[in-house]
Amino acid sequence: MPVGLLSVAxxxxxxxxxxxxxxxxxxxxxxxxxxxDEPVSTFVNRIAEHPASVVGITVxxxxxxxxxxxxxxxKRVRPEVRVVLGGPGIHGTARAVAARFAECVDYLCxxxxxxxxxxxxxxxxDLLGDVPGMLTVGSGTKVQSAPSVRIDALPFPAxxxxxxxxxxxxxxxxxFDLHVGSGCxxxxxxxxxxxxxxxxxxxxSPGTILAEMERLSQAYGISDFNIIHDNFVNDRRYIDxxxxxxxxxxxxxxxxxxxxxxxxxxxxxxxxxxxxxxxxFCGTDAGDAAILRDMRKMTSSAKSYRFFRDAREADLxxxxxxxxxxxxxxxxxxxxxxxxxxxxIAHGGYTADVSVLQPLPGAPVTMAHRDRIEPTFGSLQTYLxxxxxxxxxxxxxxxxxxGFIRQANMPYEYYTRxxxxxxxxxxxxxxxxxxxxxxxGVPYRVALEGVAGEISPSxxxxxxxxxxxxxxxxxxxxxxxxxxxxxxxxxxAVKGVDVxxxxxxxxxxxxxxxxxxxxxVVDIDHEVHLMFAALxxxxxxxxxxxxxxxxxxxxxxxxxxxxxxxRELWQTLGNxxxxxxxxxxxxxxxxxxxAARTGASFHSAYSAVAATLQLFSAESLKQTxxxxxxxxxxxxxxxxxxxxxxxxxxxx
Numbered sequence: 001m002p003v004g005l006l007s008v009a010x011x012x013x014x015x016x017x018x019x020x021x022x023x024x025x026x027x028x029x030x031x032x033x034x035x036x037d038e039p040v041s042t043f044v045n046r047i048a049e050h051p052a053s054v055v056g057i058t059v060x061x062x063x064x065x066x067x068x069x070x071x072x073x074x075k076r077v078r079p080e081v082r083v084v085l086g087g088p089g090i091h092g093t094a095r096a097v098a099a100r101f102a103e104c105v106d107y108l109c110x111x112x113x114x115x116x117x118x119x120x121x122x123x124x125x126d127l128l129g130d131v132p133g134m135l136t137v138g139s140g141t142k143v144q145s146a147p148s149v150r151i152d153a154l155p156f157p158a159x160x161x162x163x164x165x166x167x168x169x170x171x172x173x174x175x176f177d178l179h180v181g182s183g184c185x186x187x188x189x190x191x192x193x194x195x196x197x198x199x200x201x202x203x204x205s206p207g208t209i210l211a212e213m214e215r216l217s218q219a220y221g222i223s224d225f226n227i228i229h230d231n232f233v234n235d236r237r238y239i240d241x242x243x244x245x246x247x248x249x250x251x252x253x254x255x256x257x258x259x260x261x262x263x264x265x266x267x268x269x270x271x272x273x274x275x276x277x278x279x280x281f282c283g284t285d286a287g288d289a290a291i292l293r294d295m296r297k298m299t300s301s302a303k304s305y306r307f308f309r310d311a312r313e314a315d316l317x318x319x320x321x322x323x324x325x326x327x328x329x330x331x332x333x334x335x336x337x338x339x340x341x342x343x344x345i346a347h348g349g350y351t352a353d354v355s356v357l358q359p360l361p362g363a364p365v366t367m368a369h370r371d372r373i374e375p376t377f378g379s380l381q382t383y384l385x386x387x388x389x390x391x392x393x394x395x396x397x398x399x400x401x402x403g404f405i406r407q408a409n410m411p412y413e414y415y416t417r418x419x420x421x422x423x424x425x426x427x428x429x430x431x432x433x434x435x436x437x438x439x440x441g442v443p444y445r446v447a448l449e450g451v452a453g454e455i456s457p458s459x460x461x462x463x464x465x466x467x468x469x470x471x472x473x474x475x476x477x478x479x480x481x482x483x484x485x486x487x488x489x490x491x492x493a494v495k496g497v498d499v500x501x502x503x504x505x506x507x508x509x510x511x512x513x514x515x516x517x518x519x520x521v522v523d524i525d526h527e528v529h530l531m532f533a534a535l536x537x538x539x540x541x542x543x544x545x546x547x548x549x550x551x552x553x554x555x556x557x558x559x560x561x562x563x564x565x566x567r568e569l570w571q572t573l574g575n576x577x578x579x580x581x582x583x584x585x586x587x588x589x590x591x592x593x594x595a596a597r598t599g600a601s602f603h604s605a606y607s608a609v610a611a612t613l614q615l616f617s618a619e620s621l622k623q624t625x626x627x628x629x630x631x632x633x634x635x636x637x638x639x640x641x642x643x644x645x646x647x648x649x650x651x652x
Contacts, residue, residue, distance in 0.1 A: 001167050002026075003179035003228060004087065004113065005058055006157035011114035014155050017121055021161045022046065028383060030170060040069050040385045048074055054082045056109075056117060059089035061192070061360045061401030068097070069387035071104040082106045084120065084134070086113050089401075091196040092362015096398045098137045108135040114154055151181055152208050156215065164220055175256075176222040178212065180204045184231040186260070188285075189296045189364040190323065190357060193230050201235045206245035213253050224278075225255045232257035233264050243268070246275035254278040256317075261307035262298050269314035279317040282307060284344065287336030291326050296364075301340055308347035319351040320344045325415040326357050327369055327407035331445060334410075338422070338444035342434055345426050346536035354422050356415040359400045366400050373403035376412045421448045421460065424499065428492060429461040431532055432485045436464075438538055440473045440481065457499040461485070461492060480541035483526035487548060490522035491557050494550045519616060520550045521562065521570050529561065551615065565594055566612050573616060586613060 002023050009019040024043065047055055047070075055074060057067040064085070071083040086109030090097070094108045109116045116133030123131055130136055157179065168174055181203030184194040204212075209227075216222050233239045256279035264272075264280070284304040286292045292300065304320075311318040322341050324334060337354075344352040359366040359373055366373070375396055384392075392399045404412035425433045425448070436442040450467035451460055465485045468478070527542045547567040549560045562570065569590055591606035598605070 001159075001162060001164070001177060002058065003157055003177055005056075006159060006161065007154065007179060008056070008113040008117055009161055010155040010158040012118050012121060013158060015118055015121070019158065019161065020050065020052070021158075023162060026162075026167065030166070038385060040066070040073050040387055044070050044073050048077045048081075052081065054084060054117075054121060056084040056086060056113075058087040058113075059085055060087060061089045061358070061399075064089040064093070064097075065388035065391045065399055065402075066383065066385060068101050068104040068391060069385055072101075072387070075103060082120075084109060084117065086110075086116070088193050088196045089361075091192045092360065092366070093398055093400075094135050096395075098135050100395060100398065102137050106137055107131065108137065109133060110135055151202050152205050156212055159216075159219070168220065168222075174222075175224045175226045176216060176220070177228050178209070178216070178225045178255075179228045180209050180232075181229050184234055186231070186234075187296055187364075189294065189368075190285075190326075190360070192360045192363050195362065197230070201231070201238070203229060203232070203235075203238060203242075206242045207249075209242075210246065210249060210253075213250075213255075217253070223253055225253060227255055227257040229257060231260060231263075233259045233268065236263075239268070239272075243271045243275045247271065250276045256280060258282070262303040264307065264310075266310040266314060269310055269316055273314050273316060277316065279319070279350070280311060281319050281321075284320045284322045284340050286323060286326065286333070287338075287340035288329075288333035291329060291333050291337075294326065294328070294365075295323075301336070304340055305343070305347075308344060308349070312348045317350045318344075318348075319353070320349055321353050321355055323355050323357050324418065325404065325409060325412070327365070327372070327405050327409060329409040335443050335445050338448075339437075341422060341426065342430070342437070342444060343536060345430055346434060348535075352426050354419050356412065356419055357405065359403055359405050361398070361400050365405070369405045369407055370397075370400070372405050372407045373400055374406050374412065376402060376404045417452055418445075418448055421451055423502075424457060424460050425464075427502070428499070429464060429485070429488045431528070432461065432464060432468075432481065432488055435481055435484050435538065436468055436471070440468070440471060440477050442468075442471050460499075461489065476541070479543070480526050480531070483524040483541070484528055484531070486522055486524045487528040487559075490520045490548060490550045491559065493520045494518060494552045494557050496552075518552045521547055521567070522550065523547050523567075527561070529559065549615070560615070565590075565597070569609070569612060570616060 002021065002025075005021055005023075009021060013019045055071075057070060059067045067085055067089075071085070074081050074083055083105045084107045085097070085105050090108050090110060094110055097105065098108055107120060111133030116131065120131045120134055168176070181201075182193075183197040183199065183201040184191075185199050185201055186194060187199065188194070213222075213225055216225075254276050256277060258281045261282050261284060264282075269277075269280075282304075284301065284307075285295055285297050287301045287304075289300045292298050298304075308318070320341070322337050324337050326333075329337075341352045341354060357365070359369070373396075375392070392402050396403065404415075406412070433444065433447055436447050437444055447464065447467065451463045454460055454463040465482075468481050468485070473481070523545070524547075525543055525545055527544055527546050528548075530542055531539050533539065547562040547570075549562050549566075549570070551558050551560070569586070572586070587606055587609045590609045591602055594600065594609060595602045595605040600608075
């Protein structure tokens with residue numbers, strides 16, 4: 001949800017102004033908004049036809065050109081409308097925008113929108129004079145300081161102005177984004193959000209946050225919250241007070257937040273867990289020490305690895321993001337970045353995403369390498385009407401976010417392709433590529449380059465398997481890899497999610513192919529679940545022919561090691577009879593056979609057979625044999641719940 005707009009709307013509405021919110025991005029996400037390359041007039045007419053006197057547009061760096069195109073069209077068809085732009089996308093480029101785009105915008109908000117927009121609405125709009133917190137286009141460059149905002153005094157965001165259930169319907173998972181403040185005191189060279197808020201940390205009081213959770217829970221049935229803040233644990237005194245208050249008063253809500261890996265020690269994690277925290281987001285940003293120094297982030301990646309271990313010990317789910325494509329990133333630095341991405345998953349991370357460095361306007365890294373920025377806007381996923389593309393082409397020095405810094409690193413297209421493959425292999429065939437790196441010694445960079453020529457995402461895993469055959473590993477290592485690959489191929493065959501959609505939006509709920517088999521049995525030569533039972537360490541491969549059954553259960557896949565008699569029963573089902581029609585006959589026949597073989601009672605044997613038949617039952621059944629050659633079951637999967645050996649009956 002556009003929580004920033006909802007907060008601003010609540011403040012100006014409380015002062016007596018009428019407010020309406022249009023969320024073009026949300027409409028685009030649900031498929032009823034604008035189409036690619038559609039001119040702005042086709043959807044901006046909805047705004048032009050509304051009798052509003054002021055139109056405010058919130059922007060990030062990659063939506064600023066489209067916002068200017070919208071503003072220019074509005075001012076052409078309704079010259080009396082005042083257009084205001086605000087948001088982090090203004091930082092570092094406000095004065096250039098004011099100097100060049102007077103036909104598109106009247107005011108640029110460079111402070112808290114709640115106070116600045118209210119000051120504007122209470123001014124004489126016909127004068128276009130100076131307004132506190134606003135840069136007035138066409139009247140020079142002087143800016144009056146905006147009055148400070150006491151964040152707890154602001155009204156709750158105006159959630160009634162949007163269709164909250166519609167947002168929740170497409171959330172994955174169903175977590176409510178709760179805006180509680182902003183600001184970060186650190187000075188990372190790639191960031192513009194922290195300087196936009198002048199490196200000042202602010203947050204609502206713990207009691208106010210809990211009260212809003214209660215209010216939202218009553219209105220929408222929400223119990224899980226994602227606390228939106230640039231760096232929620234930035235101020236130690238604040239987070240200590242928050243944790244203490246929530247530990248005492250929060251009895252039913254779970255929450256998560258964004259942290260830095262170097263300012264959330266284990267003791268704090270454990271106290272956060274007691275207070276209801278269940279998940280953390282952290283930017284690892286790089287694995288190479290020199291790149292981290294250039295980022296002004298940390299002295300080394302050791303603190304990121306400590307974060308992984310501590311989060312695991314504190315029983316907190318975590319996700320990470322790492323930046324690739326930084327200036328002067330050589331092969332070794334890139335490999336260190338890739339290693340920290342995959343190591344995050346090996347340590348139990350929920351997701352480990354990557355971002356290609358975007359030279360945001362005003363960021364220190366952008367200013368340091370301004371003469372090395374190459375245009376790239378054609379490769380971005382952001383909606384760009386033709387009018388916005390023209391602005392970017394003509395004013396590339398203003399819209400640096402649509403560029404890439406090329407300084408002793410690889411081309412931009414190399415990194416975008418790599419990012420797509422990383423998003424795939426952190427969710428699919430992770431064990432296979434991790435085995436390649438940790439046991440067979442193949443760098444991630446080399447392995448991903450070996451897959452890069454494959455066009456179809458559904459065949460990435462198969463391409464990796466073929467690549468592994470040619471890396472010169474020992475026969476024992478190669479045999480173990482084949483087992484790992486076939487184990488994961490069985491998971492993929494059952495999971496069956498739309499990989500293309502998943503890669504394009506890593507936060508969307510994966511859609512599944514309804515025709516995918518719900519149960520698959522795979523025969524391999526190694527006990528793979530034992531090899532990966534102690535991640536991030538890989539145990540010695542145990543060569544022992546074994547059969548695994550994979551079964552989809554909701555959004556997960558259960559992997560179960562079958563006993564010999566269960567595998568024989570599965571073979572019988574595959575060759576002749578199929579449940580449920582023959583369950584009674586099979587149960588009696590196999591119970592007698594099993595009781596005679598094991599010495600168990602007929603009753604115990606019958607219960608075990610009946611439970612196994614229930615385990616096998618599904619809309620579709622499939623068998624896969626993986627012996628000397630890699631199998632080609634490369635359908636998609638994401639995660640599984642490894643149940644180990646089937647415990648249907650302890651004696652059987």
